[in-house]
Amino acid sequence: MRERRHPITAAPKSAATATLDYRVPFFDTDAMGIVHHANYVRYLELSRVEFLRQHDEPYQRYVEQGLHVAVIRVETHYHRSLRFDEVVRVTCWLDWVKGVSLGFRYVLHCDDQVVLTASTDHAVVDLQGRPRPMPSERRDVFRRLLAGA
Amino acid sequence: MRERRHPITAAPKSAATATLDYRVPFFDTDAMGIVHHANYVRYLELSRVEFLRQHDEPYQRYVEQGLHVAVIRVETHYHRSLRFDEVVRVTCWLDWVKGVSLGFRYVLHCDDQVVLTASTDHAVVDLQGRPRPMPSERRDVFRRLLAGA
Amino acid sequence: MRERRHPITAAPKSAATATLDYRVPFFDTDAMGIVHHANYVRYLELSRVEFLRQHDEPYQRYVEQGLHVAVIRVETHYHRSLRFDEVVRVTCWLDWVKGVSLGFRYVLHCDDQVVLTASTDHAVVDLQGRPRPMPSERRDVFRRLLAGA
Amino acid sequence: MRERRHPITAAPKSAATATLDYRVPFFDTDAMGIVHHANYVRYLELSRVEFLRQHDEPYQRYVEQGLHVAVIRVETHYHRSLRFDEVVRVTCWLDWVKGVSLGFRYVLHCDDQVVLTASTDHAVVDLQGRPRPMPSERRDVFRRLLAGA
Numbered sequence: 001m002r003e004r005r006h007p008i009t010a011a012p013k014s015a016a017t018a019t020l021d022y023r024v025p026f027f028d029t030d031a032m033g034i035v036h037h038a039n040y041v042r043y044l045e046l047s048r049v050e051f052l053r054q055h056d057e058p059y060q061r062y063v064e065q066g067l068h069v070a071v072i073r074v075e076t077h078y079h080r081s082l083r084f085d086e087v088v089r090v091t092c093w094l095d096w097v098k099g100v101s102l103g104f105r106y107v108l109h110c111d112d113q114v115v116l117t118a119s120t121d122h123a124v125v126d127l128q129g130r131p132r133p134m135p136s137e138r139r140d141v142f143r144r145l146l147a148g149a
Numbered sequence: 150m151r152e153r154r155h156p157i158t159a160a161p162k163s164a165a166t167a168t169l170d171y172r173v174p175f176f177d178t179d180a181m182g183i184v185h186h187a188n189y190v191r192y193l194e195l196s197r198v199e200f201l202r203q204h205d206e207p208y209q210r211y212v213e214q215g216l217h218v219a220v221i222r223v224e225t226h227y228h229r230s231l232r233f234d235e236v237v238r239v240t241c242w243l244d245w246v247k248g249v250s251l252g253f254r255y256v257l258h259c260d261d262q263v264v265l266t267a268s269t270d271h272a273v274v275d276l277q278g279r280p281r282p283m284p285s286e287r288r289d290v291f292r293r294l295l296a297g298a
Numbered sequence: 299m300r301e302r303r304h305p306i307t308a309a310p311k312s313a314a315t316a317t318l319d320y321r322v323p324f325f326d327t328d329a330m331g332i333v334h335h336a337n338y339v340r341y342l343e344l345s346r347v348e349f350l351r352q353h354d355e356p357y358q359r360y361v362e363q364g365l366h367v368a369v370i371r372v373e374t375h376y377h378r379s380l381r382f383d384e385v386v387r388v389t390c391w392l393d394w395v396k397g398v399s400l401g402f403r404y405v406l407h408c409d410d411q412v413v414l415t416a417s418t419d420h421a422v423v424d425l426q427g428r429p430r431p432m433p434s435e436r437r438d439v440f441r442r443l444l445a446g447a
Numbered sequence: 448m449r450e451r452r453h454p455i456t457a458a459p460k461s462a463a464t465a466t467l468d469y470r471v472p473f474f475d476t477d478a479m480g481i482v483h484h485a486n487y488v489r490y491l492e493l494s495r496v497e498f499l500r501q502h503d504e505p506y507q508r509y510v511e512q513g514l515h516v517a518v519i520r521v522e523t524h525y526h527r528s529l530r531f532d533e534v535v536r537v538t539c540w541l542d543w544v545k546g547v548s549l550g551f552r553y554v555l556h557c558d559d560q561v562v563l564t565a566s567t568d569h570a571v572v573d574l575q576g577r578p579r580p581m582p583s584e585r586r587d588v589f590r591r592l593l594a595g596a
Contacts, residue, residue, distance in 0.1 A: 059383070
């Protein structure tokens with residue numbers, strides 16, 4: 001629970017980030033009147049895809065090369081709820097890179113309040129789901145995008 | 150709007166049907182406190198897959214043969230809402246069959262009340278989405294499953 | 299099936315419309331590699347909410363007045379599939395208005411091709427789901443938004 | 448990442464558990480041909496609701512008393528993918544209980560292989576989302592359900 005006591009609510013200053021604004025659709029809400037907790041995992045994907053588009057290459061290029069960036073771990077911490085039609089700002093950055101895997105972090109804000117902090121781990125796999133070493137050009141790009149790079 | 154004035158709320162007596170009971174999960178509800186209307190289209194799919202499993206062959210066999218049964222039309226009529234944890238009974242039957250397409254009908258009940266009536270049209274396509282004539286064994290099977298057959 | 303033979307793929311010239319561009323997220327796709335057919339019903343909602351925001355009033359005002367605009371019928375016709383990261387343009391317009399109900403039409407385009415045509419019917423209900431007459435100011439607004447008005 | 452190195456793939460022998468079998472619907476898959484990672488968070492909810500039904504009381508009773516068991520943290524570790532129509536067995540148990548919060552653990556199996564391990568933390572809140580002390584009868588029940596109790 002270390003992450004909860006010291007939630008990381010901002011990217012390191014030197015890190016490349018991607019940011020998107022998302023207006024909560026009615027179909028994302030549940031009978032508690034707020035966004036259902038499972039939907040936030042989708043918001044993370046939206047910002048991660050945007051991060052790759054802006055800083056690396058569109059995700060379809062991976063697919064064209066026979067690769068996927070599979071999700072192997074998700075962790076989400078809920079700080080505040082969201083309601084229909086609120087606009088949430090999702091910020092995503094690369095947290096770490098290894099030979100076959102990489103990690104992202106996320107923070108979601110609404111009205112200057114932290115809504116969610118999250119992290120995801122990923123492995124590069126082929127279209128059959130088998131782990132593959134990350135292409136070296138990708139790894140070089142990712143390393144330059146890391147905080148402090 | 151003909152269907153609405155005379156909704157079909159039961160399968161013809163001679164028709165093969167498939168029935169499944171579905172307990173409404175919390176994540177299917179929205180901020181109106183009821184099942185979000187888009188989710189019913191998923192309930193139709195569940196019962197259609199069950200119909201094929203019971204009366205034709207499992208859907209994966211189609212995929213193994215390089216075929217999909219693509220959806221080309223959906224029509225849903227909402228008669229009553231559903232809440233979390235209610236159990237809805239979904240009944241599905243084959244309505245018509247042609248050379249490259251077929252149609253299903255559905256009725257959903259809860260506590261002896263009609264919740265939804267629906268119909269869907271489908272075309273047999275290959276894995277690239279191009280229309281394909283229905284394999285003749287499939288068409289024979291489907292014709293036997295029709296009402297009155 | 300009248301609508302399919304003569305699909306309405308454009309709003310009447312005199313009609314107020316709302317248009318939004320939606321980039322297909324990965325989580326909207328299914329194992330056929332295309333957007334799952336149930337998700338289009340959500341795209342309709344996005345454009346309908348946008349229509350109300352632009353031409354009537356934000357949907358939350360309805361909720362604040364103890365009203366919902368419940369969906370009572372959905373009809374969707376699938377003309378072409380959509381893949382991850384394609385941008386679809388959703389156009390929505392008001393089709394008809396009566397004392398307690400109203401109807402919208404929709405057309406979705408991608409790369410100048412028609413992806414989907416659709417229509418939805420709605421009833422004004424209170425927060426318990428009981429039909430309510432449409433407030434007269436709303437009805438006046440809706441009538442002005444109709445084609446030919 | 449402690450959990451990943453030593454994933455907990457079975458409930459303590461003394462713990463009360465709830466188990467449900469879930470057949471993967473087509474609409475849960477994505478263009479990788481497997482269950483989209485966000486959907487697993489919904490599977491956890493299904494088993495948690497089942498746990499409360501079997502061992503505590505139906506979730507609606509909480510709602511009737513003006514309470515929700517809000518999700519404040521989710522952690523999921525993906526070990527193997529799932530495809531359409533596979534049957535996954537979801538097992539859920541209570542992991543810990545405090546004055547205003549509680550935690551569950553989960554393991555998902557398919558064909559004797561671990562598919563997913565997960566944990567969620569929850570807080571008891573009122574219908575406006577404010578933290579509330581857990582009713583003492585509930586806390587007593589939960590403590591009896593804990594491993595080793």
